[in-house]
Amino acid sequence: MARRLQGVVRGGDTVARLGGDEFVLILPQTSSLDMAVAVLARARQAVEQPLEVDGHSLRISFSAGLVVGGPDQSAETLLRDADTALYAAKEGGRSRSEVFTAAMRSRVLDHLSVEEELRRAIEGDEFELHYQPIVTLAGRHTVAFEALLRWRHPTRGMLLPASFLEVAEDSHLIVPLGQLVLRKACQFLARHPSATWRVFVNVAPIQLGRDLDGVVRAELDTAGVSASRLGLEITENGVLNAAGSSLTEMQKLRATGIELLMDDFGTGYSALSSILTTPISGIKLDRSFTAQLGTDQAADRITSAVGSLVNSMGAHGVVEGIETEDQCDRALQHGWSYGQGYLFGRPTPEMALQLPKPLPAPRSPVTPATLDDDAHEALSADPLLPAERSRLARQP
Known part of the structure; x- marks a missing residue:
């Protein structure tokens, strides 16, 4: 996966693995959202190509969160916001991408508060x-x-x-x-x-x-x-x-x-x-x-x-x-x-x-007519009743 991602980025861009199946692309020479989206599209196309393992063809899903940072934002803030957008993409289903918005941060804060x-x-x-x-x-x-x-x-x-x-x-x-x-x-x-x-x-x-x-x-x-x-x-x-x-x-x-x-x-x-x-x-x-x-x-x-x-x-x-x-x-x-x-x-x-x-406990002598006939019939054979209660209803 790392090689595939390295093959679609430009000189000066960075590909890093955060852990597990999560990677981060840092695109410093990107002047617009459209340019970033274009790189993301190439990355998706590369990653989603079938992967051959022991004669089996595996398909990989690709979910991504994208954030456009400013000069006053720290690396920690950018990673947090990108992760928030990734979470939103996964919530919407597999193989989706989402661009970070302030509303997403608000939802995350609400989530943490709850x-x-x-x-x-x-x-x-x-x-x-x-x-x-x-x-x-x-x-x-x-x-x-x-x-x-x-x-x-x-x-x-x-x-x-x-x-x-x-x-x-x-x-x-x-x-x-x-x-x-x-x-x-x-x-x-x-x-x-x-x-x-x-x-x-x-x-x-x-x-x-x-x-x-x-x-x-x-x-x-x-x-x-x-x-x-x-x-x-x-x-x-x-x-x-x-x-x-x-x-x-x-x-x-x-x-x-x-x-x-x-x-x-x-x-x-x-x-x-x-x-x-x-x-x-x-x-x-x-x-x-x-x-x-x-x-x-x-x-x-x-x-x-x-x-x-x-x-x-x-x-x-x-x-x-x-x-x-x-x-x-x-x-x-x-x-x-x-x-x-x-x-x-x-x-x-x-x-x-x-x-x-509660169904009345039987007395001796007793006949089914002593109880309400409809209730007795419904309760005596009812599979949703506790087993011992059903047996009680069936006692002569």
Whole structure:
């Protein structure tokens, strides 16, 4: 790579390797942005030529950040700004170039500010969980809750994950933050020992392969909660990219009785057959499909086909983002058993949560008619319920 780059620069220019796969070009005799862009274009063309290694042809992606410096700028400032532009280029996708702007520096400073606040918030326990029900579409019985993170910021009020999750992932703070969410969810379950529902917690792909199995078991043991009462949601891309230790961890988690759901299904490039090669027990159809139910024939056909295949593979499926009765009816018609969305309940803090009543313990003598017939039927065979609760419902 160094030789290729040296072949496109002019006399007086400098090519240096910063480390890893990062190089820097210093172009002192460049009087305009257009001249710098022209050199960058030649560098891209040279680097992206196929590379032959042991009979294999490899293609290399090329991302670059460009900054035009002034006489009063230090080398450290120029390198920092070029790196900022490179980061912006990578954010936009592979094989892109970006020219540094002052707005980029502002975004970086904002990013660093949020990162520092996040560190303090994790230490100061400024986070709380809100819970949204997952229900049976046929009977509207709550069988699970999804735990959703909220940040009670001391000056900005209640913040949704969209305002801080990207920073948490970039800074790897998502790992301690994810453990905090697991702890709070297990404590919530411990406060409701007779509950007949699971709680699902979102897991970031970066948490896989970092002893997630050990972390989960430790939090369950500390709270005194059975593994069968907990579920984890992993994004579609996170599941499909899992390999090695990450896949092993997923298999261990599943073996302990923890349900694993593939979240946001349909936003990536997976095939349904991929579920068969992973320890996933079900999927959650992304809300982008739900929003088009009844208004887009293609969305209806896809939702119906996916629902049928999920059922045929013995998995269970949840439709996300249901807001209307028509969407609920169509999801049910398309073969889906479970739903989640504002129609059934918004994310709510524990203090204001209306929890479903526990299934009554059987007395002797007792017949199924003693219980509400519809509720008994829905709960007794429900795969999203903790295993011991399902057995309780089936006792004669």
